[in-house]
Amino acid sequence: MAEAEVGDDQYGEDPSVNRLQEEAAQLLGKEAALFLPSGTMANQVALKVFTRPGDDVIVPWEPHLVFHETGAAAANSGVQFTVVGGDRGAYDVNDLQAAVKVRGHLMYPPSSLVVIENTHNRAGGTVFPQADAVAVCSAASAAGLASYCDGARLLNAAVASGRAPAELAAPFDMVSLSLSKGLGAPAGSLLAGRRDDIARAVRYRRMLGGAMRQVGILAAAGSVALAQNVERLADDHANARLIAEELVASPAIGVELDRVQTNIVVFDVADAPSFVAACRASGVLLNAFTLHRVRAVTHLDVDREACQAAVEVMLTVAGVDRVWTSSDRT
Numbered sequence: 648m649a650e651a652e653v654g655d656d657q658y659g660e661d662p663s664v665n666r667l668q669e670e671a672a673q674l675l676g677k678e679a680a681l682f683l684p685s686g687t688m689a690n691q692v693a694l695k696v697f698t699r700p701g702d703d704v705i706v707p708w709e710p711h712l713v714f715h716e717t718g719a720a721a722a723n724s725g726v727q728f729t730v731v732g733g734d735r736g737a738y739d740v741n742d743l744q745a746a747v748k749v750r751g752h753l754m755y756p757p758s759s760l761v762v763i764e765n766t767h768n769r770a771g772g773t774v775f776p777q778a779d780a781v782a783v784c785s786a787a788s789a790a791g792l793a794s795y796c797d798g799a800r801l802l803n804a805a806v807a808s809g810r811a812p813a814e815l816a817a818p819f820d821m822v823s824l825s826l827s828k829g830l831g832a833p834a835g836s837l838l839a840g841r842r843d844d845i846a847r848a849v850r851y852r853r854m855l856g857g858a859m860r861q862v863g864i865l866a867a868a869g870s871v872a873l874a875q876n877v878e879r880l881a882d883d884h885a886n887a888r889l890i891a892e893e894l895v896a897s898p899a900i901g902v903e904l905d906r907v908q909t910n911i912v913v914f915d916v917a918d919a920p921s922f923v924a925a926c927r928a929s930g931v932l933l934n935a936f937t938l939h940r941v942r943a944v945t946h947l948d949v950d951r952e953a954c955q956a957a958v959e960v961m962l963t964v965a966g967v968d969r970v971w972t973s974s975d976r977t
């Protein structure tokens with residue numbers, strides 16, 4: 648990063664950013680790519696590119712762009728959402744077709760965009776079935792909808808499924824990728840798609856205040872992340888598996904092992920905020936997703952021993968005297 652060659656990226660003159668964008672476009676098999684400060688901005692820009700205020704966007708269960716972006720989609724793009732599919736974050740072409748509003752109807756909002764999240768954060772890092780992605784995007788295109796993949800963790804999906812990133816990205820008009828999660832860069836995300844769509848994204852990135860100047864210092868770290876930290880995501884997946892398989896032994900913790908497909912473990916406890924606070928006091932950082940649901944994420948800064956130590960803390964905090972049942976969820 649210290650040695651990165653830089654220029655003014657607001658004018659497209661930062662060589663390190665331009666190189667990263669080319670690398671990402673090639674990796675994802677798209678014409679062009681755009682560097683942005685965050686995955687949230689990538690989602691918000693994609694919504695601006697493909698929708699107009701009042702449009703209907705078809706999304707999976709509890710997507711990041713509805714749950715974790717402080718209402719930005721409503722504020723920035725003025726869209727409404729139709730949720731399809733179950734709590735694993737997947738859905739199929741029948742779900743899509745049942746949700747698409749008939750064109751030209753006097754009262755219906757236009758369905759203009761379909762979104763898939765791969766892997767799905769709140770579902771626990773689940774991988775979207777590729778055959779369904781292909782069928783959904785093809786049906787969407789036939790019905791006049793654009794398609795977008797929130798691929799913040801697309802490379803986790805690629806490693807877990809053994810499919811090339813370009814294959815996962817192929818069905819979509821636009822796809823995002825985060826450099827600052829499991830890939831370990833300090834900041835940055837990318838959008839990739841057709842050249843004319845990316846040109847529009849450049850405008851909306853600026854509108855949202857995300858056009859930066861000598862930002863090659865961050866792009867350089869992004870290039871390292873793509874070159875060196877993709878294959879090792881398999882270690883994060885193995886560590887998440889280890890955590891889940893240890894936690895499942897506790898009667899105080901509810902884990903569905905078949906959700907654990909990548910680097911995320913979601914599990915249920917009687918009181919998630921207290922559980923998270925107690926674990927934090929012992930040095931284990933977790934998120935409380937709901938009053939009962941907790942998320943643990945593995946990444947390149949936590950090795951197997953650290954994950955084992957985290958498990959010991961979580962099991963101690965959970966205790967053995969409080970038995971978790973799914974009726975606790977209500």
Ligand SMILES: Cc1ncc(COP(=O)(O)O)c(C=O)c1O
Pocket residue numbers: 684685686687688690711712764766767768797799800825827836
């Ligand atoms: C699926 C998904 N999309 C987008 C984002 C947003 O990324 P960022 O934190 O860089 O804004 C996240 C962050 O966790 C995510 O899980």
